[in-house]
Amino acid sequence: MTAFLELRGVSVRLGRFELEVDAALSEGWTALFGPSGAGKTTLLEIITGLRRPDAGRIVMKDRVLVDAAEKISVPPHRRKIGYVPQDLALFPHLDVRANLVYGSPVAKAEDESEFQHVVERLEIVQLLDKKPDALSGGEKQRVALARALLARPELLLLDEPLSALDAPLKERIIPFLQRVRDEFRVPTLYVTHAADEVVALCERAIVLRAGRIVADGPVSDLFVLRESPGYRLR
Amino acid sequence: MSSLDWPAIGLSFGAATLAVLINLVPGVGLAWLLARRAWPGKSLVETIVTLPLVMPPVATGLLLLELLGRRGWLGSMLHSLNIEVVFTWKAVVAAMAVMSFPFVVRNARVALEAVGTRVEQVAATLGASPWRVAWTVTLPLARRGIAAGAVMAFARALGEFGATILVAGNIPGSTTTISTSIYSDILLGHDGDAYGLIVVSIGLAFVAILASELLVRERRL
Numbered sequence: 023m024t025a026f027l028e029l030r031g032v033s034v035r036l037g038r039f040e041l042e043v044d045a046a047l048s049e050g051w052t053a054l055f056g057p058s059g060a061g062k063t064t065l066l067e068i069i070t071g072l073r074r075p076d077a078g079r080i081v082m083k084d085r086v087l088v089d090a091a092e093k094i095s096v097p098p099h100r101r102k103i104g105y106v107p108q109d110l111a112l113f114p115h116l117d118v119r120a121n122l123v124y125g126s127p128v129a130k131a132e133d134e135s136e137f138q139h140v141v142e143r144l145e146i147v148q149l150l151d152k153k154p155d156a157l158s159g160g161e162k163q164r165v166a167l168a169r170a171l172l173a174r175p176e177l178l179l180l181d182e183p184l185s186a187l188d189a190p191l192k193e194r195i196i197p198f199l200q201r202v203r204d205e206f207r208v209p210t211l212y213v214t215h216a217a218d219e220v221v222a223l224c225e226r227a228i229v230l231r232a233g234r235i236v237a238d239g240p241v242s243d244l245f246v247l248r249e250s251p252g253y254r255l256r
Numbered sequence: 257m258s259s260l261d262w263p264a265i266g267l268s269f270g271a272a273t274l275a276v277l278i279n280l281v282p283g284v285g286l287a288w289l290l291a292r293r294a295w296p297g298k299s300l301v302e303t304i305v306t307l308p309l310v311m312p313p314v315a316t317g318l319l320l321l322e323l324l325g326r327r328g329w330l331g332s333m334l335h336s337l338n339i340e341v342v343f344t345w346k347a348v349v350a351a352m353a354v355m356s357f358p359f360v361v362r363n364a365r366v367a368l369e370a371v372g373t374r375v376e377q378v379a380a381t382l383g384a385s386p387w388r389v390a391w392t393v394t395l396p397l398a399r400r401g402i403a404a405g406a407v408m409a410f411a412r413a414l415g416e417f418g419a420t421i422l423v424a425g426n427i428p429g430s431t432t433t434i435s436t437s438i439y440s441d442i443l444l445g446h447d448g449d450a451y452g453l454i455v456v457s458i459g460l461a462f463v464a465i466l467a468s469e470l471l472v473r474e475r476r477l
Contacts, residue, residue, distance in 0.1 A: 104381060104382075107374055111375045
């Protein structure tokens with residue numbers, strides 16, 4: 023499989039914490055798995071361009087996004103990398119429709135059908151005129167996903183999208199994520215510390231601990247079913 | 257029979273409005289730099305901006321007089337362009353602008369900090385340039401706080417006395433404001449006229465503070 027996103031010698035030092043990563047992502051959904059404080063969000067910020075690494079190179083589909091040695095750093099708005107942070111960050115002053123089209127401001131006829139398709143598949147048609155404040159947790163989640171998809175990203179980064187939700191709601195959102203994965207086919211890096219989510223959604227996993235990659239491979243090799251419900255890392 | 261000094265009321269109103277308008281762009285820009293960026297000399301600039309809040313206004317007025325007078329650094333440049341500032345209505349605007357600047361900056365800074373960086377970051381990942389992020393996300397979300405600051409700055413400008421009297425004087429019909437008119441009315445024993453203007457001042461201040469409170473409260477909803 024050819025690498026879709028390559029991270030070569032990417033490192034950053036933040037106080038006493040140091041992140042140092044070498045990895046190649048193929049298309050499909052890859053989990054970035056690890057406990058809190060492992061550096062998952064920091065790595066996402068580096069990939070989106072919200073944080074500059076001290077060293078290293080990032081290449082996406084032959085396009086150099088970062089080359090610290092050459093002082094190259096493509097700004098976030100030119101990277102075509104969608105980012106759904108943990109707190110979703112919907113724009114509170116805009117209604118759902120305006121939130122959704124923010125990343126695709128030039129509304130063309132074909133965009134309209136794409137728009138319809140996305141809002142129907144994520145079942146948010148009835149929410150278009152509401153403000154984010156009026157939405158439930160699960161609705162906000164779907165709107166944030168739809169907004170990221172409508173900007174037509176080449177890569178999607180999801181930062182612990184289910185961690186703030188309770189178990190029953192999580193159960194209901196996972197099928198939506200599977201639908202996004204199977205229908206929109208956007209290469210995705212899915213950040214989580216929950217093994218069950220990795221198994222439900224991803225083919226591959228990169229395991230990060232204390233700023234270092236400690237395992238990288240197919241989910242079926244890395245995770246095993248526990249006797250009590252759920253999965254754990256081997 | 258007392259009479260209201262309408263030219264003074266008009267000048268106060270017009271000059272305070274102009275002062276706030278002049279302050280808005282640099283004030284919000286500086287607030288953004290203070291809220292979002294780390295740079296050398298930031299604490300120093302922050303302190304200088306706050307100085308007019310705590311310094312005796314007369315001292316600020318004297319410094320302005322030094323700056324804007326014909327032999328002053330800025331005044332000599334303006335003089336060569338045939339622009340006289342000191343003891344004209346422009347000096348009233350300058351004094352009001354300097355004295356009310358901290359209100360614009362401090363309120364705007366708090367408002368910008370409240371917006372947080374996360375929504376801005378997400379807007380950028382959706383393809384928005386820094387300017388588009390500022391226009392469509394940051395400023396709309398901070399606008400109530402910025403407006404509240406502008407209203408407070410306007411109220412402060414209306415009440416300006418110490419700096420104004422030094423740099424603009426108290427020339428009836430030319431540089432006399434509500435505050436300086438009250439002062440000369442008292443000196444001349446025209447207490448009735450002074451009280452008329454005091455009532456006007458209280459009314460204006462009341463409306464401004466109420467408007468500012470309402471703006472901030474609605475933002476919290």
